[in-house]
Amino acid sequence: MRAGAPTAEQSTAAIVVIGNEVLSAKVVDANGPWLLRELRELGVDVRRVETVPDEVPLIVESVQRACASAAHVFTSGGIGPTHDDVTIAALAQAFNRRIVNDARSLSLLEKKFAGKLNPALRRLAEIPEGAQLEWHEQAMFPVITLEQVVILPGVPALFQAGFTQIRERFRAAPIHSRAVYLSLGESRIAEHLDAAVAAFPDVSIGSYPRFDDADHRVKVTFDGRVAAHVAAACNLFVTRLPPGGVVRED
Amino acid sequence: MRAGAPTAEQSTAAIVVIGNEVLSAKVVDANGPWLLRELRELGVDVRRVETVPDEVPLIVESVQRACASAAHVFTSGGIGPTHDDVTIAALAQAFNRRIVNDARSLSLLEKKFAGKLNPALRRLAEIPEGAQLEWHEQAMFPVITLEQVVILPGVPALFQAGFTQIRERFRAAPIHSRAVYLSLGESRIAEHLDAAVAAFPDVSIGSYPRFDDADHRVKVTFDGRVAAHVAAACNLFVTRLPPGGVVRED
Known part of the structure; x- marks a missing residue:
């Protein structure tokens, strides 16, 4: 896509919002509407938004459907060290990849926590095999890309910071x-x-x-x-x- | 469901928001978040929310998936007389029904427009065969129910008025x-x-x-x-x- 002007078909996207807190109305999702505005401004045609629970089979199905319907897929949420953070596991399953430790993440975590990594902290370094990580200055989480899927954390400030770092990659012909x-x-x-x-x-x-x-x-x-x-x-x-x-x- | 207390499985819902205007960020969807709060208050467990374009095949697929995943399905939008109002056509297709004229709607429209109904106004009386219509005082549109699907208009004031008229039907054991x-x-x-x-x-x-x-x-x-x-x-x-x-x- 980065070579030459993108075609309209390459300029489609789908969004998967992962979060029981949204479905149970504890919070109103801010990431979907924010990303819709960003993608529109970039000339990207969003084909669907799905909000699904923190359940691996439903996330797998939703991500696979999103990948079939759009060139770019963005997930929001489910990244972190607790039991309800299952996005990495779901993405690995969706693309039939093993879950591996990212060496650089592990080394950054070991530095930050003076080598004392409990299992929860170790989970923060887990990625689907073959995923690309991009660390940015001041970012608390890397942007993780697996094939056509960009995996972003659900906390709005982190979601926005992550997307903002990579947004120009998606710029297409204006609408x-x-x-x-x-x-x-x-x-x-x-x-x-x-x-x-x-x-x-x-x-x-x-x-x-x-x-x-x-x-x-x-x-x-x-x-x-x-x-x-x-x-x-x-x-x-x-x-x-x-x-x-x-x-x-x- | 109205006979006796509903079980947890009967107390599940899915929401399908139909609208290019939401996907293109012209408006922020208000109906999904509003209905999530209402359903939560009623003790209903929402399993998914999907926002899809004004395209019959995508609406059909989304409604069928919603029906497979929840006891109650609510659609928002795509009701009206113009080319982009395709929800009735999609619901008819999803349930393999013919589209028929609702006699009472037609008679109300003929009264309102002094018998001068152009094709666009006649479309307002079209429903999937077998759908139930409920007219309420002051409502501009009836609430249309087809099997487990409740069809509501997308204009937020009308969406809220429609759901409010029927909301107690969905009350379940509290969460x-x-x-x-x-x-x-x-x-x-x-x-x-x-x-x-x-x-x-x-x-x-x-x-x-x-x-x-x-x-x-x-x-x-x-x-x-x-x-x-x-x-x-x-x-x-x-x-x-x-x-x-x-x-x-x-």
């Missing part, structure tokens, strides 16, 4: 966007949306109604890799609307 | 919780967690470190359907810790 805000309800615009959808198959068109006292009733968005197609789809749609239908555009 | 906040790091407590995990297999135990200037370094949570087991697991863990390890409990 161009237009939006129009309408005074018309969805049932008045459906046929015009259909016309734009049919004419520009490479433009993703969304229609978002609201039922509050906003200045518009529907927001319509146009997204695509080819700026001229996005603009043309938007223009085709707008010119079909009755006068006064558009409140504003951006 | 009891305890939490302890520790001055110790995770590597110091891992073996004690293991002991509690081994002794109380019906208690879900989570360990959540933080690396900021909070009053504690790790929060440990204990959750289960049997209050005495939750308390005993927590007590077993706490009594194994060195003096001064616990900052506070709740």
